[in-house]
Amino acid sequence: MSYNKVTEEDIKCLEEILDSDRVTIKENINEDYAHDELAELKVYPEVMVEPETTEEVSEIMKLASERNIPVTPRGTGTGLCGGAVAMEGGILLLTTAMDEIIEIDEENLTAKVQPGVILMSFAEKVNDLGFMYPPDPGEKSATLGGNVLTNAGGMRAVKYGVTRDYVLGMEIVLPNGEVINTGGKVVKNSSGYSIKDLMVSSEGTLGIVTEITLKLIPLPKKQLTLLIPFDSLDEAIDTVPEIINAKIVPTGIEFMEREVLLAATDYLGKGFPETSAPAYLLLTFYGNDNEELEKKYEAAADVCLDNDAYDVYIANTEERQDVIWDTRGALLEALKAVSHLDECDVVVPRNRVAEFVKYTHKLEEKHDLRIRSFGHAGDGNLHIYTLKDDLDEETWHERNKAVMDDMYAKAREMKGQVSGEHGIAYAKKEYLHEDIGKTQVELMKGIKEVFDPQNILNPGKTV
Amino acid sequence: MSYNKVTEEDIKCLEEILDSDRVTIKENINEDYAHDELAELKVYPEVMVEPETTEEVSEIMKLASERNIPVTPRGTGTGLCGGAVAMEGGILLLTTAMDEIIEIDEENLTAKVQPGVILMSFAEKVNDLGFMYPPDPGEKSATLGGNVLTNAGGMRAVKYGVTRDYVLGMEIVLPNGEVINTGGKVVKNSSGYSIKDLMVSSEGTLGIVTEITLKLIPLPKKQLTLLIPFDSLDEAIDTVPEIINAKIVPTGIEFMEREVLLAATDYLGKGFPETSAPAYLLLTFYGNDNEELEKKYEAAADVCLDNDAYDVYIANTEERQDVIWDTRGALLEALKAVSHLDECDVVVPRNRVAEFVKYTHKLEEKHDLRIRSFGHAGDGNLHIYTLKDDLDEETWHERNKAVMDDMYAKAREMKGQVSGEHGIAYAKKEYLHEDIGKTQVELMKGIKEVFDPQNILNPGKTV
Numbered sequence: 001m002s003y004n005k006v007t008e009e010d011i012k013c014l015e016e017i018l019d020s021d022r023v024t025i026k027e028n029i030n031e032d033y034a035h036d037e038l039a040e041l042k043v044y045p046e047v048m049v050e051p052e053t054t055e056e057v058s059e060i061m062k063l064a065s066e067r068n069i070p071v072t073p074r075g076t077g078t079g080l081c082g083g084a085v086a087m088e089g090g091i092l093l094l095t096t097a098m099d100e101i102i103e104i105d106e107e108n109l110t111a112k113v114q115p116g117v118i119l120m121s122f123a124e125k126v127n128d129l130g131f132m133y134p135p136d137p138g139e140k141s142a143t144l145g146g147n148v149l150t151n152a153g154g155m156r157a158v159k160y161g162v163t164r165d166y167v168l169g170m171e172i173v174l175p176n177g178e179v180i181n182t183g184g185k186v187v188k189n190s191s192g193y194s195i196k197d198l199m200v201s202s203e204g205t206l207g208i209v210t211e212i213t214l215k216l217i218p219l220p221k222k223q224l225t226l227l228i229p230f231d232s233l234d235e236a237i238d239t240v241p242e243i244i245n246a247k248i249v250p251t252g253i254e255f256m257e258r259e260v261l262l263a264a265t266d267y268l269g270k271g272f273p274e275t276s277a278p279a280y281l282l283l284t285f286y287g288n289d290n291e292e293l294e295k296k297y298e299a300a301a302d303v304c305l306d307n308d309a310y311d312v313y314i315a316n317t318e319e320r321q322d323v324i325w326d327t328r329g330a331l332l333e334a335l336k337a338v339s340h341l342d343e344c345d346v347v348v349p350r351n352r353v354a355e356f357v358k359y360t361h362k363l364e365e366k367h368d369l370r371i372r373s374f375g376h377a378g379d380g381n382l383h384i385y386t387l388k389d390d391l392d393e394e395t396w397h398e399r400n401k402a403v404m405d406d407m408y409a410k411a412r413e414m415k416g417q418v419s420g421e422h423g424i425a426y427a428k429k430e431y432l433h434e435d436i437g438k439t440q441v442e443l444m445k446g447i448k449e450v451f452d453p454q455n456i457l458n459p460g461k462t463v
Numbered sequence: 464m465s466y467n468k469v470t471e472e473d474i475k476c477l478e479e480i481l482d483s484d485r486v487t488i489k490e491n492i493n494e495d496y497a498h499d500e501l502a503e504l505k506v507y508p509e510v511m512v513e514p515e516t517t518e519e520v521s522e523i524m525k526l527a528s529e530r531n532i533p534v535t536p537r538g539t540g541t542g543l544c545g546g547a548v549a550m551e552g553g554i555l556l557l558t559t560a561m562d563e564i565i566e567i568d569e570e571n572l573t574a575k576v577q578p579g580v581i582l583m584s585f586a587e588k589v590n591d592l593g594f595m596y597p598p599d600p601g602e603k604s605a606t607l608g609g610n611v612l613t614n615a616g617g618m619r620a621v622k623y624g625v626t627r628d629y630v631l632g633m634e635i636v637l638p639n640g641e642v643i644n645t646g647g648k649v650v651k652n653s654s655g656y657s658i659k660d661l662m663v664s665s666e667g668t669l670g671i672v673t674e675i676t677l678k679l680i681p682l683p684k685k686q687l688t689l690l691i692p693f694d695s696l697d698e699a700i701d702t703v704p705e706i707i708n709a710k711i712v713p714t715g716i717e718f719m720e721r722e723v724l725l726a727a728t729d730y731l732g733k734g735f736p737e738t739s740a741p742a743y744l745l746l747t748f749y750g751n752d753n754e755e756l757e758k759k760y761e762a763a764a765d766v767c768l769d770n771d772a773y774d775v776y777i778a779n780t781e782e783r784q785d786v787i788w789d790t791r792g793a794l795l796e797a798l799k800a801v802s803h804l805d806e807c808d809v810v811v812p813r814n815r816v817a818e819f820v821k822y823t824h825k826l827e828e829k830h831d832l833r834i835r836s837f838g839h840a841g842d843g844n845l846h847i848y849t850l851k852d853d854l855d856e857e858t859w860h861e862r863n864k865a866v867m868d869d870m871y872a873k874a875r876e877m878k879g880q881v882s883g884e885h886g887i888a889y890a891k892k893e894y895l896h897e898d899i900g901k902t903q904v905e906l907m908k909g910i911k912e913v914f915d916p917q918n919i920l921n922p923g924k925t926v
Contacts, residue, residue, distance in 0.1 A: 107704040107814035108843075109712075130710060153651035162651050164660070165628050178902050185812040187842040188616040188625050188883035190664045192895050192925055193907045197627070197660035201653045218710035241570040247593060247681035249572075292755050349648040351570035379650040380571075420651035432655055439641050444656045446913030450906060462655055 003088055003456070004068045006046040014049055014091075017059040022050040022097065032077065033092060034085070038427050039340065041082040045072065045092035052097045054171060054179060054210040061208065062177030064091060070456050071175075073204040075116060075143030079150070080343055081419075082426030083203045087460035095145050098210065101125060108185045109216045110168060115145025115209050131216040134160035136252075137421065138329050145209050150423040151201035155252040155328070158378035159286070160217075162421070164200045169213035172199060175452040185213060198447065203423050204458045206451040220286035223251075224293050225321045227313040228304045229277030233257050236279040237354035239307040240377045243283075244350065248300050253378030254282040254328055255353075260335065260372050264327045267334035272327055273313055273320070281309075281377065282328060331374050332383070339370075340388040342400050346411040347420035350380040359410050360384055367406075369399040381420030408435070425461045432462070466551055466919070467531045469509035477512055477554075480522040485513040485560065495540065496555060497548070501890050502803065504545040508535065508555035515560045517634060517642060517673040524671065525640030527554055533919050534638075536667040538579060538606030542613070543806055544882075545889030546666045550923035558608050561673065564588060571648045573631060574677045578608025594679040597623035599715075600884065601792050608672055614664035616884035618715040618791070621841035622749070623680075625884070627663045632676035635662060638915040648676055661910065666886050667921045669914040683749035686714075687756050688784045690776040691767045692740030696720050699742040700817035702770040703840045706746075707813065711763050716841030717745040717791055718816075723798065723835050727790045730797035735790055736776055736783070744772075744840065745791060794837050795846070802833075803851040805863050809874040810883035813843040822873050823847055830869075832862040844883030871898070888924045895925070 014023045026046050035042045051057045064071045070090035077084045086092045098114035101122060105111070111126060111133070120140035126133050135147060137154035146152075148170075153162040169183030172195070182195040199206060230236035236255050243253070258278050265272045274280075283300055287293040301312040315321045335341055348356050357373055364371045369391075375383040386403050388396045408418060408431040417435070418424065424432045433441050444463040448455070477486045489509050498505045514520045527534045533553035540547045549555045561577035564585060568574070574589060574596070583603035589596050598610060600617035609615075611633075616625040632646030635658070645658040662669060693699035699718050706716065721741050728735045737743075746763055750756040764775040778784045798804055811819050820836055827834045832854075838846040849866050851859045871881060871894040880898070881887065887895045896904050907926040911918070 105812075105814075107707060108812045109707060110812075151651075151653045151657075153653075157650050161624075161628060164657075165624065174902070180900070180903050180906075182899075182903070184878045184880060186810040186844075186880050186883070187620050187813075188614075188810045188839075188844045189880050190614045190616075190808075190882040190884050190886045191880045192664070192887055192899065192903075193669075193910055194614075194627075194660055194664055195903060195906060197657055197663070198910075200660070201655070201657055206656075218712060244570060244572060249681060289755075289758070292752075295752070345653075347649040347651045349568075349571045349573075350650075351568075376651075381649075381651045415647045417647060417649050417652050417654045419653040420649070421653050423653045424655055436645075436655065437643070439637070440643050440645070440655075440658060443643075443658060443913060447656055447661075447910060450909030450913060 003070050003090060006069055006090060010063065010067060010069065011047060013063050014047065014060065017056055017063070018049055018051060024048040036077040036079045036082060036084045038080055038082045041085050041426060043085050043087055043089065045086035046089045048092040048094060050094045050097040054173060057093070057173045057208050057210050058177045058179055060091065060093060061173050061175060064456055065176045065454060068454060068456065070459050072458050073208050075146035076118070076141055078139045078142045079146065079425065080422045081424060081428055083423055083461060085426065087426065093208065095143060102211070104129060105185065110185045111214045111216055113144055113212050113214065115143060115212060117144045119144060119147060126216055127219055130219050132219040133166065133214060133216055135163045135166060138332065140329065144212060148200055148209060148212055149203050150421060153376070153379065153381060153421040155254060155376060157376065158253055159249050159251040164197065166215045167196060167200055167212060168215050170196050170199055170209050171211035172207040173210050174207050175454065175457045183213065201423070203425050203462050205448060205462050206457070221288045222290060222293050223321060224285045224297055225315040225324050226283040226297055226301060227273060227315060227324055228281040228283065229274055229310040230279045230281065231277070231308065233279040234354055234358055235308055236281045237357055237377055239281065239304055240353065241351040242307055243300055243303050246299060246303050248296060250300060250378065251284045251286045254375065255377040256280050256328065256331060256374040257372070260331050260374055261327065263334040263338060264330045267337055268327060268330050270323060270327065272323065273315070277310055282324065335372060335385050335387065341385045342404070344384040344404060344407050345381070345419045345422040346407065346416050347381040348411055348414045348416035350378065352414050353377050353380055353382065356382060356410065356414065360407065363403050363406055367399045367402050369403055371403065429462065466533050466553060469532055469553060473526065473530060473532065474510060476526050477510065477523065480519055480526070481512055481514060487511040499540040499542045499545060499547045501543055501545045504548050504889060506548050506550055506552065508549035509552045511555040511557060513557045513560040517636060520556070520636045520671050520673050521640045521642055523554065523556060524636050524638060527919055528639045528917060531917060531919065533922050535921050536671050538609035539581070539604055541602045541605045542609065542888065543885045544887060544891055546886055546924060548889065550889065556671065558606060565674070567592060568648065572679045573648045574679055576607055576675050576677065578606060578672050578675060580607045582607060582610060589679055590682055593682050595682040596629065596677060596679055598626045598629060601795065603792065607675060611663055611672060611675055612666050613884060613886040616839070616842065616844060618717060618839060620839065621716055622712050622714045627660065629678045630659060630663055630675060631678050633659050633662055633672050634674035635670040636673050637670050638917065638920045646676065664886070666888050666925050668911060668925050669920070684751045685749070685753060685756050686784060687748045687760055688778040688787050689746040689760055689764060690736060690778060690787055691744040691746065692737055692773040693742045693744065694740070694771065694773070696742040697817055697821060698771055699744045700820055700840050702744065702767055703816065704814040705770055706763055706766050709762060709766050711759060713763060713841065714747045714749045717838065718840040719743050719791065719794060719837040720835070723794050723837055724790065726801060727793045727797040730800050731790060731793050733786060733790065735786065736778070740773055745787065798835060798848050798850070804848045805867070807847040807867060807870050808844070808882050808885040809870065809879050810844040811874055811877045811879035813841065815877050816840050816843055816845065819845060819873065819877065823870065826866050826869055830862045830865050832866055834866065892925065
């Protein structure tokens, strides 16, 4: 595909659509906007725009479509796969100025938001009103638009499911600037093909989501976290299927190793209740009263102790729980602070997580590359990080590629999926295509062409 | 589109793919297979086939594709919109012989089934093992394949969501006979466009689903139903937002009127705990112990009594609950037994259900046609039935069309959707297209063409 370059005339048009202070030309664009958290990929857009309304987005897309200029939508740029990088230059469309929580409808248990609303602010707002928005990805500074477009999962997926399960409706600006609405404040819908569900996890390649209707639930009144030390990571993870087998479904089940944990406490400069064991499970339980919670967590604690847990620490005050979850939330940042890294976000059947983690330990030796993992033991979604440390570029790329190839092959063998929640975008395209095969890639390309025949929206991503 | 007729040569090919006793030629096809529950539409297929395996389905589709013969998939034919009717003749592909529950995986909380498994048998099987498959449509003799392809909702959607939320993976035979797999035993997935979610609610127009991976949850140990009589339907339904406002989310909230209720008790020949009030709410609560349940239902009962409920009947034995829910399940059959009818399955925001039902009362007078409704007050999905009674054909069609036009216009005005769970298929196409507009219809047609360029799979449906 060849695109037109952004001309001075185009800039003028953009400045007419927006105020001129929401149009930034290349020379003035901060380096931050040339990449996301996939540090290796760096491309500057030719112009950056910050629309505030659907109408503005529509006008921008009409211009881009007429002039055949690529457009890359971007939230806060917390993605790990290059999804928000303007691969082909053109227009970078920031959604961060579209940050209004339009409505919280208590009778219908719904919220309507613009895509640039930050997850953290939204979660706080609905909590204050006595509701919960269950999706809870580690990266709280991501936008809700980004969460929807990658189908973010997070730490409560065991019990509550993923972002897709909470998206009821959308307003979408198509690549040609037309505006459509799909779904709404309705729990059920069987009205033709689900355009809404096609948009979820489409990583901004099919349309620009300009308004989202989300489902809320009443906020559970009590929360409780168990921190459970084990002798080894394998022992910890092997316990998870036992918990599920006992028909206990906690809100979340996370695992972490001591070394990663210590990096995080260092990084945060905070203490942690217990750091002596090689590995930990974190279990959370939500409920409406203490008795109910007690029954649940006691049953889970018994299973853990039967499976050789050292002990079970109960964090039942908000303060104690915050320490634990803030630390869990900082694991990735802490790893990034010590080394350049690459990541693998595969999801495998829950009862094969332990096997997968053991396999990464073997790969560590086989390819002589430091590998660390943590993640969502309860839903099978692993976050595995390869660390460059002080390797030279060439060795790092070589070893990293070998490790990644092996890991994705293993996930495929286990009938897992390439990405649990981070998406495909640029970085995982090769692995997705290997995984789903030519026929499905062709179907996806066909869908892309239906929505975006000029291929101007986030080109070079996903398919 | 013009298709080839099924020749004797084709029949021979089909008999080679299947045994000859699973191939039925037109002359021997029972009238039942010429229609579904939309009685008005009756078309005989040229041949009916009953594959048992994915390979057989694939071979049939290869033949159909080569020979340009239309194929209509069909489960037990319980649909209300003509989805399983072979509009263009050709091959009717029954999925009912693909009725194996392939696996129940207790560690991953998943089940793998063939599409012809009956909902009722599946629900019983998983209950016996201590699990629950939450979707609970009234029509228990439908197939799981049909449930998935219409995104069936049912009576537990308030708390547990709809079929889509429980579909984790699929094996699909494409119109050209190729077999693809999407999703799997994974809770999270962000691996490209969700082909799986495109299939859900596609009503057999994009591919034939030959295997489904479903999510299970542990079976709640206790269930309880409240039967709550009110002075009028409006009063009953007006209470629902109050329950939600009190941050109580029952498993299900149904409403019904005395007249429909009496028709059902007559139809079943069974008693009912209370039939003196003009209208009823039914509330169910699921939980793991009695105390937990008690708290929930007492709070809900208080709200109802504050809103002028006559009384609150508690059904806490299995027997008492069965009487109530069997009656609820028979409402449609009971109406059908007294009159020919047409139905409207709109879904509107939950807090506008009462307004919608009041509007249908006005339409009853305006168009002089008997209208009865019941349905899912808690999730906004109404089932509204127009009754022919002893009207002549012409008057019935005229009045019915006028009522339907008004109802769909009203739903559109309320930002509802054309179908909550019954689908579009043949009967609702006009209303869907009015509702979503030309642009979305074109997108859906584009998607259809990507999957089925020959338009041989279930032609004449949805788009």
